[in-house]
Amino acid sequence: MEQIITTIIIIILALLIPNTISLTKAKLAGRRGVRIYQYFIDTIKLLRKGAVYSPTTTAVFKIAPSVYLGSSIVAMLMIPVGVLHPIFAFNGDVIMFCYLMALGRAALILAAMDTGSSFEGMGASREALYGALIEPALFLTLGTLALISGSTNFSDIFSLIQSDSANMVIVMLIIGYISIKIFTVEMGRIPIDDPKTHLELTMVHEVMILDYCGVDLAFINIGNWLKGASIAMIAANAITTAFSLNISLTIAFALLVAIIIGVVESIYARAKMARNATYILTITAIALLMFFVAFTLLKEIEL
Amino acid sequence: MLINVVIVLISLAILIFAVPSKYKIWVTMAIIALGAVVSCSEAIKVIATNTSTNLGNTKSLILGNGYMQIDLLSAIFIIIVSVVAISVTIYACGYFKVHLKSKSKIQLSLHCFSLVALYLAMIGALSSQDVYRFLICWELMTISSFLLIIFDAQNSEIRKNALNYLVLMHIGFIALVVAFSTLMTGDYPATFDSLKIYFENNNPIPLFAIFLLGFGIKAGIFPLHIWLPRTYSAAPAHVSAFMSGAMKTLGIYGVLRVISYIDSELMTIGITLFIIGGISGLWGVLFSTMQRDTKRFLAYSSMENVGVIFLAIGVALIGQASQNHFMAMCAMTGAIIQLINHSAFKTLLFFSVGNICTQAKSTNMERLGGLAKKMPMTALLTLICLFVACGLPPLCGFISEFMIYYGLFDTIAMQQNNIIIAICGLVIMSFIGGVVILAYTKFYSIIFLGNAKEHSHEKITDVGTARIVAFTLPILTIFAIGFFPAIFVKIIAPIAATIVGGADSLKGMNTVLESLNNVSIVSIVMVAIIAALYYTKNRMLRSRKVTESPTWGCGFTAPTERMQYSGESFSEGLQSISPSLSKDKVDDDKLERDEIFPNKHSVRVEHSDRIDTLFTQWWVAIIHKINKRVMTIRTNRVNYYILYALLFFVVIFLLTIFNLM
Incomplete structure (x- = not known):
């Protein structure tokens, strides 16, 4: 029962997060913004459509959306909401989570290259590079969580952490911060990528799926939302544990993550493509620093 | 028993010279299959009963005195080598059909005979306790593999690369001779077991360093890797597969064997292996992204795999030295599974490169493209290998990575005293893992996906049955380990325990087994979900309009296949940020001022290895x-x-x- 509630919460969040981001952006720009269920309706509409395939593509192109969505679903089933346990929980599931994300990424890269387009390769190449660079940051975040909780199991990590000192609050907040940064990279948001851009040459994620339509595009969109919700949930869990707050606030914090992304997107321009690698490596550097801070803190507490 | 069989097989191998060209490879296959059945049955017996078998003493002029023994460590290697050898001979059957007319009878005989000799030499090296016999087998391995490489000896480039290989292997051989004679000077008997006594009485580091040089050249660790890209690109595909899948693992076998006798100074040795492994992994993966030649790509990727294996062995030794037995066991088991994976998928990737090479007549990635439609079976099998190489679930590549990561994460979580090493390992491995995805998606998509870049590739068909059947055994291994990891870890953990940890640490593995069961459940659920989604989609599309339309060209209506994204541009992003490890050379004839309509221009980009350019x-x-x-x-x-x-x-x-x- 508990597991099903967890799953439902994350699914609802997955639907809410993209809307919240775009609503925030609209409000800050003085627009009225879309209806709260607009993205949902759009996707339903996509699911009702037929398909157009390029004669260049092979089966890889047709299977990739299913692989992307499938891996995102399974990854989502490992994320807890506060102390609520997820469906899949075992020691070392943090490792599997990272690799499931990598699986989805690899599937989309191959699909993009399958079209033989001169643009989609750009997106695929960038996605592969940014994915490779952000991977250490993700592992460092999970490593820090494992270090301070003493567990390698997502559902235990957030229930075991005792954030009783100011130091620990700071560490947990940095984890939340890094998780939000990982969200921006993995989901292709500003400053890495602008999902609303209209020039193929400068896109990352959007250009990879240029040739998809109908059901396939819907699958990729749903997969994206679930992936986003999973990472946002990690951030929200970290912030909630930092202040030892109630579980209902976890959901609010997940939406807060979306609002933060929206605000950042409203006030920042996207970075130059060449600067992105530096940006991502900086995240990794902060994550490494965070790990060592947590490490020294723990050693001192023990002493 | 085994020794008699080996002698019978060697004498049978002479038959190869007698039979007509067409049947030579069949005789070879029969001999290797017989040898594989006998040696594997012995090896499986050893693993099943968990005791080493003594295969009896021999007194022979050529093979030296002393006894042959299969213990747990050599048993697993014998199985790996045998599986690879059988696959290679099946593949060679198909490969020979193409070359039957162009090669002379003696060339074919020599090649087939060398295949048998290489296989038997490897089995001999793995099962000998006696140092002399080990060295003889080791040398026989080098010579027979040299003969295999020069199958296309008409090409002077190939002869040069093969000689390069021969010289480097002998440097390694000399190192081994020096190491073993250091042992002899102390009046120890000439067996591996006396290493234990030597290491107890002496500082193990100097002798280990010499061994590492000798075995490391075979394994291709940094900076001894320069022969890999040269040799693999010179040799025929199945020979590269044999060397990469089987012979290279013997280098790792040697290191593991020596380590299993060392009890002191494990920390220093562990850190050394950790650093060497990390550098090899990073160097290999960064260079593999830059390669244009498919075989050179695989060579660097192979270096990366060996790097990860050495890194894991290093982690295991560090764990052992600091009483963190759990990390030691996890890392060592992960290393051995990674070794099995590497043998399986690298053999297969060389096969598929061989298929491409004979069908498309090119090993240059940039000239290939769109082969998935022309060679669907090869494309499918290569795709499976891609998932293994990237370590993605649900296949076996993930299991080895999972084991190593599990050990590292557990060390961090339990706050053992190797946290710094663990976090370094985590960062290095995750970065390597990320870049491997870039390298392999490039490799696969440039060769198999998109449109053909040359018009001559329009008529390509897939290869014959033999060269597809050869994939069977390794593919089965890949799926079996991927979906039922707990069974394999249960088999391999005792082998790891003979090197690190000891029998007590086996009990601690139960938590890992539990996790692995969960991993396989998650994997199966994921595959089911993906299948269900794909089925639903097709079901939905059945009643709807599905049309074909050219790839979106951003308004440009006359794209050509040459406008597709190329491999060089795919890896450009990474090259632009990686420090200049490679020596890059760009040759291009610049556009002239008065060229209003540009003439034909060419550009040539070369990335050479800095270690290679030292020479x-x-x-x-x-x-x-x-x-x-x-x-x-x-x-x-x-x-x-x-x-x-x-x-x-x-x-x-x-x-x-x-x-x-």
Whole structure:
């Protein structure tokens, strides 16, 4: 029962997060913004459509959306909401989570290259590079969580952490911060990528799926939302544990993550493509620093 | 038993020279299959009963005295080598059909005979306790693999690369001879077991360093990897597969065997292996992204795999040294599974490159493209290998990575005293893992996806049955380990325990087994979900309009296949941020000022390995010059040589007279 509630919460969040981001952006720009269920309706509409395939593509192109969505679903089933346990929980599931994300990424890269387009390769190449660079940051975040909780199991990590000192609050907040940064990279948001851009040459994620339509595009969109919700949930869990707050606030914090992304997107321009690698490596550097801070803190507490 | 079979097989192998060309490979296959059945049955017996078998003493003039023994460690390697050998011979059956007419009878015989010799030499090296016999087998391995490489010896480039291989392997061989003779000087018996006594009484580091040099060249660790890209690109595909899948693992076997006798100074050795492994992994993966030639790509990727294996062995030794047995066991088991994976998928990738090479007549990625439609079976099997190489679930590549990561994460979580090493391992491995995805998606998509870049590739068909059937055994291994990891870890953990940890640490593995069961559940659920989604989608599309339309060209209506994204541009992003490990050379003829309508221009980009370029620098030129001078005394006339002998005696005589000796 508990597991099903967890799953439902994350699914609802997955639907809410993209809307919240775009609503925030609209409000800050003085627009009225879309209806709260607009993205949902759009996707339903996509699911009702037929398909157009390029004669260049092979089966890889047709299977990739299913692989992307499938891996995102399974990854989502490992994320807890506060102390609520997820469906899949075992020691070392943090490792599997990272690799499931990598699986989805690899599937989309191959699909993009399958079209033989001169643009989609750009997106695929960038996605592969940014994915490779952000991977250490993700592992460092999970490593820090494992270090301070003493567990390698997502559902235990957030229930075991005792954030009783100011130091620990700071560490947990940095984890939340890094998780939000990982969200921006993995989901292709500003400053890495602008999902609303209209020039193929400068896109990352959007250009990879240029040739998809109908059901396939819907699958990729749903997969994206679930992936986003999973990472946002990690951030929200970290912030909630930092202040030892109630579980209902976890959901609010997940939406807060979306609002933060929206605000950042409203006030920042996207970075130059060449600067992105530096940006991502900086995240990794902060994550490494965070790990060592947590490490020294723990050693001192023990002493 | 085994030794008799080996002797019978060697004598049978002479048959190869007698039978007609068409049947040579069948005789080879029969001999190797027989050898594989016998040796694997012995090996499986060893693993099943968990005790080493003594295969009896032999007194033979050539093979030396002493006994043959299969223990747990060599048993697993014997199985790996046998599986690879069988796949390779099946593949060679198909490959020979293409070359039957173009090669002479003696060439074919020699090639087939060398295949048998290489296989038997590897089995011999793995099962010998006696040092002399080990060295003889080791040398036989080098020579037979050299003969295999020069199958296409008409090409001078191939001859040069093969010689390069031969020289480097002998440097390794000399290191081994030095190491073993150091052992002999202490009046120890000439067996591996006496290493244990030696290491107990002496500082193990100097001797281990020599061993690492000897075995490391075979394994291709940094900076001893320069032979890999040259040799693999020179050899025929199945030979590269054999060398990469089987022979290379023997280098790792040697290191593991030596380590299993060492009890002191494990920390230093562990950290050394950790660093070497990390550098090899990073170097290999960064260079593999830059390669254009498919075989060179696989060579660097192979270096990366060995790097990860060494890194894991290093982690295991560090864990052992600091009483963190759980990390040691996890890392060592992960390393051995990674070894099995590497043998399976690298063999297969070389097969598929071989298929491409004979069908499309090119190993240059940039000239290939769109082969998935022309060669669907090869494309599918390569895709499976891609998932293994990237370590993605649900296949076996993930299991080994999972084991190693599990050990590292557990160390961090339990706050053991190796946290710094663990976090370094985590960062290095995750970065390697990320870049591997870039490298392999490039490799696969440039070769198989998109449109064909040359018009001559329109008529390509897939290869014959034999060259697809050859994939069977390794593919089965890949799926079996991927979906039922707990069973394999249960088998492999005792083998890891003989190197690190000891029998007590086996109990701690239960938590891992539990996790692995969960991993396989998650994997199966994921596959089911993906299948269900794909089925639903097709079901939905059945009643709807599905049309074909060209790829979106951003408004451009006349795209050509040459406008597709190329491999060089795919990896450009990574190259632009990686420090200049490679020496890059760009040759292009610039556009002239008065060229209103551009003529044909060409550009050539080269990325050469900095370690490789060390051998083309000024000091090599000086050696060449000295060599040339010295070689003038070589006159090819007998009377000169008699004069030299006389001069030698005179010098000796004078030295004795003046009491200088």
